[in-house]
Amino acid sequence: MTTNWQQLRSELNHDWLKNVYLRQLQAFVIRSRSSRPDRGRMREFLQADFYAWRARRPSIVALLDDAERALSPATLFDEAPLSACAELDQAWLRIIIHELWLVRRPVREWCESGRRALEVVDVRFEEASKGIGCVCDLDLEQLGGRLGAFEALSEAILALIHRISAFPHEIEVV
């Protein structure tokens, strides 16, 4: 079953974070190391793309916050055939099914490690942004000394991508 959560994860984690943002960041580092760096493309990244992390971050936080609810087998009571169960039975079954599932699957740990990975990205992002200075006056020499911060950000993003990818791809009932 393809839920909204799975689609959101795909759009945010696979399509944007991995295939767009991380790639742009890695391309920036490669360009910075080049003997003839493309200043225009580098400036474009720092002006238009780099800060996209701040805009997308709340959606990633929401994705992690919603994972436990969205992946729980208790959500199957929202649709047929289990929606035909008596209201009282649905109420106690939802609690029991969800709690048993939490014991079988360390979902809260997965969410926590996702949040920790996100915090690391936040820290690395702020560290990397410190060295940017005035974009219109791109100081390649100064930037060269700070490339480690951008590489550390890439690594942190990769770790976050792995954490978000590790959530199940469908609702698991057993």
Place this chain on the structure above:
Amino acid sequence: MCAAREDAKRRGSVIACVLSSDEEVDGLLAVLRGAFGEVWHSKDGTTWFEAAISDDSRPEQAFDALFLHWGDLHLRKMAVEVEAAAKFRYNTVGGFRRRNRDFIEIYKPIGLKVKFTESDAREIAAYATGVQSSLPSCCTPPFHDVRLDALALLCQGYLVAHAIANRFDGTASLDTGAINDGTHADLGWEALEQDDVIQRLLSILGVNTREAAALLRERARLPRYWEAIRQARDPMSSWSIKPENSRDRERVKELICAIGDSSAKVTLTMVAEAYRALSIHLAER
């Protein structure tokens, strides 16, 4: 034109192209190569590659089928402009929130995990060349059969309702021994030892602990408890018959028959054994 291309043309090759900047595109390319004579790939919509063709020049004629990785926003416009008899879009989930008039959706995940098979690719090739008139089966929204999932969850509830009795009656521990013997699977019983879980259950049931034990068992034994399964037509239809799982299949079928006849025929052992069989089947699915 290089020799390989001339050869492909002579064979009347069906030509596919993939627009994707995704690193995980190799799985899809491999599947497509089993069904198409040529499979071109471009990461940016301008430079094209074909593994079997050395000159890497884009074919002069239109493609038969185009596959667009929907996550590549920058390639969508290019994909509309590329000439192809049929255009398909895919993603890692196998589902889309909205329809799109320019592309046909592939409802199978294609990414690190490729559920799209060579048989799907052959159907697409047949459709794109007019050999098949109906939409390929992977392009119709899937009917996800949750009837067995539903049965497994009701079994869990039934087993818990019986096992929890001792806990609510005030005895020291949760008696899951008999049920564990039958299920051979750990349902996650520790959850029921947590006071906050018990308190939430009592609050919903609106009774004290002593009454709750009787009430839960009573609810699980009512004919209405299994109504969702009784209403579902042929819940076993998605379970293909194989010699190695015939015994498990029988166990589940026995429970479904008992539910259909009368819930009074449903026994704890029957539910425990059916759940064990279901948990193996659903975990392998």
